[in-house]
Amino acid sequence: MAARAPSQTPPPDTPPNAHNSDLRAVGTFLDAIAAESGAARNTLLAYGRDLRHAAEWLATRGETLLSADRTEMEGYLIALETEGMARATRARRLSALKQFCRFAHDEGWRPDNPTLRIDGPGRAQxxxxxxxxxxxxxxxxxxxxxxxxxxxxxxxxxxxxxxxATGLRVSEMVSLPDAALRGAPEMLMVRGKGGKDRMVPLSDPARAAVAVWLAHRDRAEAAVKAAGKPGSKFLFPARGAAGHMTRMRFHGLVKEIATRAGIDPGRASPHVLRHAFATHLLAGGADLRVIQLLLGHADLSSTEIYTHVLDERLRSLVMAHHPLARGI
Structure with missing residues (x-):
């Protein structure tokens, strides 16, 4: 919910009954998000349950949703983890707290937002x-x-x-300019997320396939221009508004070819081929930092997930070479 100027809504009553004050504040918050963002009934019910649970926990420690500081909010989240609550549920409860505290701060009910710098558990990767x-x-x-x-x-x-050969994102692939592949380059310059450029090496089979395709593409483009129509700057031109093959068409094409190859089409997509590029490099001994640069990941943690491909390989090495594993 976007931040907005404080409204004229009066703050909830303060003690003697602080818990009831919390419940009234939660009710006002739910009414506001229902009116402002059209939140679904199930969403409102979930927020209500989560915030009431937090209010009850804080009440046992003499605090309220409108008085608890960051340490007390974090204490509540730690308690949820100690109880064994699922990661997704904890993340949802923190989200409800963050939205409520932002609302309370915007309304002037509390002078700060104690959840502002609290990091959640996130979703399981x-x-x-x-x-x-x-x-x-x-x-x-x-x-x-x-x-x-x-x-x-x-x-x-x-x-x-x-x-x-490159592990490009599907959007990067379909929007490649043909100029980037002219002259049989050994490296491809790719414009990635956030407008960041990166260099990716091209394999010999990829360069050969590009050369064959460019010959066909250029003949087709020459015919288009001869007919008085504008040519395309893209490596994979198409008649649609974008001027190049769409992501959806490429997705469909991968499914078609997977079926032809005898592979379950549900397991194949452009993104899966990007994963294959990374996992096969890592299994072959490539450095994780190099793979990060090739994939265009801003954070190494995004690349580290590919280390799962080594699990079975490492297990096999231990079973084959460790003396106790061989029964010696």
């Missing part, structure tokens, strides 16, 4: 789906044969070879 090296080879083979004509097959081969 999901391991990325990926494909084996054999499955990727099958996808690449299927891409070369998928399409009604040589130009389409060349485009598909180029898309898949480039994606697996």
């Amino acid at each position: 999901r391991l990325p789906g990926t494909l084996s090296e054999d499955e990727v080879r099958r996808l690449l083979d299927a891409a070369r044969d998928h399409g009604p004509d040589a130009a389409t097959r060349a485009r598909n081969a180029c898309l898949f070879e480039l994606l697996y």
Whole structure:
């Protein structure tokens, strides 16, 4: 909920009955978000339960939602963790507290927002789906044969070879300018999130696929210009408003080619191929920092999730070489 100027709403009553004051404040808060953001009934009920639970816990310590400081708010969250409450539930309760305290501060009910600098537990990080090296080879083979004509097959081969060679995000891939691949470069300059540029090496198979596709693309573009129509600056031009292949079309194409390769299409997507690029590099011994730079991750913690691919490899090494594991 966006910050706004204080309203003329009077603050809730103060002690002698501080807990009732909290409940009235929560009621006012829920009425406000229902009116301002159209929050669903289930959302309002969840916020109400979460805030009442926090108010009850604070009341046992002589505090209220309108008087507790940061230490007391953090104490409540620690208590939830000690009780074994699920990470997602704790994150939701902190979110409710943050929104309530921001509202209370905006309304002038309290002079500060004690939750402002409290970090939540976040959501459990999901391991990325990926494909084996054999499955990727099958996808690449299927891409070369998928399409009604040589130009389409060349485009598909180029898309898949480039994606697996670079680990680009799907939006980065479909919007590549053709100028970035002219002259058979060994490095590709990519404009990533936040307008940040990064350099990504190109493999020989990817460079070869690009060369074949550019020949087809340029012939098609020459015909377009001969007809008096404007050409495209994109490597993968299309007739839509964006001027290039859309993300949705690329997603659909990956599903089609996965089916052709005998791979469950539910396991295949451009993002899964990006994961395969990273996990196969890491399994081959690449440095995690290098993979971070190639993927364009701002934070190394985003890249560290790929270390799960080493779990089975390390286990196999221990089982094969540790003397006790061999039963000696």
